[in-house]
Amino acid sequence: MTLENKKVVLGITGGIAAYKCPEIVRRLKDLNCDVRVVMTSGAKEFITPLTLQAVSGNPVSDSLLDPAAEASMGHIELAKWADLVVIAPATADVIAKINAGMANDLLTTICLATDAPIAIVPAMNQQMYAAKTTQRNLTSLRNIGMHIWGPASGEQACGDIGKGRLLEPMQIVELIQAHFTPKSLDLNILITAGPTREAIDPVRYISNHSSGKMGFAIAQAAQQIGANVTLISGPVSLATPHNTKRLDVVSASDMHEQAMAQAPSHDIFIACAAVADYRPSNVSDQKIKKNDDDMTVTMIKNPDILADVSALTANRPFCVGFAAETQDVETYARGKLTRKKLDMIAANNVSIAGQGFNSDDNALTLYWKQGKLDLPLADKQELAKQLVVEIIKHYNHAQ
Numbered sequence: 001m002t003l004e005n006k007k008v009v010l011g012i013t014g015g016i017a018a019y020k021c022p023e024i025v026r027r028l029k030d031l032n033c034d035v036r037v038v039m040t041s042g043a044k045e046f047i048t049p050l051t052l053q054a055v056s057g058n059p060v061s062d063s064l065l066d067p068a069a070e071a072s073m074g075h076i077e078l079a080k081w082a083d084l085v086v087i088a089p090a091t092a093d094v095i096a097k098i099n100a101g102m103a104n105d106l107l108t109t110i111c112l113a114t115d116a117p118i119a120i121v122p123a124m125n126q127q128m129y130a131a132k133t134t135q136r137n138l139t140s141l142r143n144i145g146m147h148i149w150g151p152a153s154g155e156q157a158c159g160d161i162g163k164g165r166l167l168e169p170m171q172i173v174e175l176i177q178a179h180f181t182p183k184s185l186d187l188n189i190l191i192t193a194g195p196t197r198e199a200i201d202p203v204r205y206i207s208n209h210s211s212g213k214m215g216f217a218i219a220q221a222a223q224q225i226g227a228n229v230t231l232i233s234g235p236v237s238l239a240t241p242h243n244t245k246r247l248d249v250v251s252a253s254d255m256h257e258q259a260m261a262q263a264p265s266h267d268i269f270i271a272c273a274a275v276a277d278y279r280p281s282n283v284s285d286q287k288i289k290k291n292d293d294d295m296t297v298t299m300i301k302n303p304d305i306l307a308d309v310s311a312l313t314a315n316r317p318f319c320v321g322f323a324a325e326t327q328d329v330e331t332y333a334r335g336k337l338t339r340k341k342l343d344m345i346a347a348n349n350v351s352i353a354g355q356g357f358n359s360d361d362n363a364l365t366l367y368w369k370q371g372k373l374d375l376p377l378a379d380k381q382e383l384a385k386q387l388v389v390e391i392i393k394h395y396n397h398a399q
């Protein structure tokens, strides 16, 4: 796995193992990781900032009160920039300071100012590591959610043998990779998204304003929490979310065929597509000429994909529908929940400007037989995350 677009702050403190840090940075750079190094004054006794600047390709930050450094990337900015803060080597001293919540240098300040995960990679004399205070500090940091990686055992720089060696650079890099690898969830999720197009003749069709953004955001959110995602998409101009199996379709009939074929091998079906309810009963082989003043297109009903998946008797997935309504949202949404025999329905009021169709934001209310939950206005990515979490919670409950 590459670490492209991942931003890591590497904090180096004053221990002999600091000499291994250029290797850590080089390996991270090999994986296209964006690394910024922060050094304590103790670290600079063991290795020069120049070395780390050269290998990281970025200026090294080492002072909290340096106007030049603050002007290029201030300490709060750096804290916000990070996707992950790794402190390697982490001395007993810095571990104690972080645990005490101190912020008297740049690195400890960043630890307080960041909301990114923090990984501590201890390295110290084995007796200092075994000391009750160090152990108490590490336990307390672990309890507040910090990662503690290592230490390794073996011969130490001081001649002692025991636990306290810094993990090898490659091991640290692998732990960083593992940290960014999405957790695998043993769950297959099928999603329909976008509009469908119903041909009138070879050049004309009937469709709707669906952009597909909500369905694609749901696919991305589901993928990010580790689900296997299949996305059946009508014609949209959106990039396929990472690690998602995308099946492109045009008409409601195509979408129906794909959904019926895929549904039995999936645990959850989320029907987000704005499927055309009707299609022209006859599709002309040739372009229809405008000879008459008026024209009639006779339409027939499309299959209801969601209702048909929900009616499966074998291997039926947990079924979630959407209801875009302009009035009496709860009544209509609950009506669909019952009529299509759904497990859950996500309703939105599309008459409100700035949410729903073709917008970046949305607000939803989830309804199920015994309850409901409001998911307030948020951008579609954020809303999709909340929605997926709620769906999985209900799916697990139903098992």
Ligand code: C5P
Residues within 6 Å of the ligand: 192, 252, 271, 272, 273, 274, 275, 276, 277, 302, 303, 304, 305, 306, 307, 320, 321, 322, 323, 324, 336
């Ligand atoms: O009945 P209505 O179209 O309002 O229902 C909306 C829900 O049903 C959505 O989840 C939509 O994706 C799904 N649907 C479908 N096939 C249709 C019509 C709607 O899957 N032909």
